Amino acid sequence: MKLIDVAPAARVIIAATMCVVAGSANAQQIGSVQEGRQLAREVCGECHAIDNAADGSTNPNAPTFKVIANTPGMTSAALTVALQTTHVTMPNFVIKGDALQNIIAYILSLKEKN
Numbered sequence: 001m002k003l004i005d006v007a008p009a010a011r012v013i014i015a016a017t018m019c020v021v022a023g024s025a026n027a028q029q030i031g032s033v034q035e036g037r038q039l040a041r042e043v044c045g046e047c048h049a050i051d052n053a054a055d056g057s058t059n060p061n062a063p064t065f066k067v068i069a070n071t072p073g074m075t076s077a078a079l080t081v082a083l084q085t086t087h088v089t090m091p092n093f094v095i096k097g098d099a100l101q102n103i104i105a106y107i108l109s110l111k112e113k114n
Contacts, residue, residue: 030076031098036106039099040065047090052110061089069110079104 040050047059049066057064068074083095083103095103 031101031103031105033102033105033109035098036102036104036109039103040106043093043095044103050106065107066110069107070112074108074111076104076108079107 037050040048044050044065047057047062049055049057049062049064052066055064068079080100083100086092
């Protein structure tokens, strides 16, 4: 009886599964763009330019939401981590649950279509 090394095959299956899951996660719209925009106006607008048409933020150290959305590799997972990580130059906001998903949905709605 010949034994087969399944490790390479298992790696391929795991990698393919991860790609499918990642692709479907990016394709799904999670959160409300409208509610995210409203919350961004209330919470983030003091420092960040939150609208697509804005040229720059009122705080020159705060990137516009359009710049954030179009940062290479920006995904809902990356934004979740970024919004839950303390930043020296940002106030410590605690955004959770639907509010977090709504702001993420709004920011990602500003991503330019290729």
